Amino acid sequence: MGVKPLFFFKNIQICKICILRKDMENIENAKYLKTVIIDKLIENEATEFEDVTIDESRLNLYLNGEKTISMMCIPKDQDAHAIGFLMSENVITSVDDIEELTISEDGLRVDVKARINDGSLENLYKEKTLVSGCGGGVTGNIEGSLEIPFNQTTFKVKPETISTEVKIFYKESELYYLTGCVHKAMIYLLDGSTITAEDIGRHNAIDKVVGKCKLQGLDTTQSVLFVSGRLSSEMVTKAVMHRIPIIVSRTAPTYLGVQVAHKHGITMIGFARGKKMNLYTHQGRIDV
Secondary structure: OOOOHHHHHHHHHHHHHHHHHHHHOOHHHHOOEEEEEEEEEEOOEEEEEEEEEEOOEEEEEEEOOEEEEEEEEOOOOHHHHHHHHHHHOOOOOOHHHEEEEEEOOOOOEEEEEEOOOHHHHHOOOOOEEEOOOOOOOOOOOOOOOOOOOOOOOOOOEOHHHHHHHHHHHHHOOHHHHHHOOOEEEEEEEOOOOEEEEEEOOHHHHHHHHHHHHHHOOOOOOOEEEEEOOOEOHHHHHHHHHOOOOEEEOOOOEOHHHHHHHHHHOOEEEEEEEOOEEEEEEOHHHEOO
16 A cells, blocks of 8 residues: 555655756855765665765965865855954954955965054964864853853843744755755844855854854844744854854753853843743843
């Protein structure tokens, strides 16, 4: 009765492969995608087919002529990535501090000439590689080394807005759909517009989306940051550094993440799924 599950699965895979091949024809996507031949094992039967993976490259950041850090990432939006990272670490205060920014022809080196905060730069490890894994973020310029004012903004959003934007956030994640291998960050602005970025690293995605906003002169002090993955202290710290008052994820926070959000006046929302969400800190910004 009906179609056998394995046959049904094979048809799904064939359809997906056709879609992927069509998407691979898009030059913008194809630059970051690599195909591999794999065996899919279902109920002790192996089926060979072509799968799509994401490319991973080492981006070298040079600041005022010296190599500062290497970051494993998708070589895309490198200017925004560099600016967002340097501002997240308080190495620069604003885009106005940058005198010159150039990207190498192969896209794997960014040179930045800028006025810098020497004290914050000393907190970064020279020649350190920022890995794409979940524990690889460098966000150490708050606790004990930098005074950040408590976020007192009166910016508010409706819970319906959060629910709607979370749905859009996951639905429109193109590279994730193609590979299942990227994280995404999105900033919802006061006028209802959004800016997005994707990368293999959660920290990279946030740095990129913030950098995009800064390059466009957009105000993030009245905005909502949507992220994929858990709300760890490093993720929350980036919101603190950029004065973003609300951070949202469909997954859970860590205990330290909750503490950092509470201490610095950040509204933290976790498990935002459908019409449900958990409000962990500073709930007053959710206009119920």
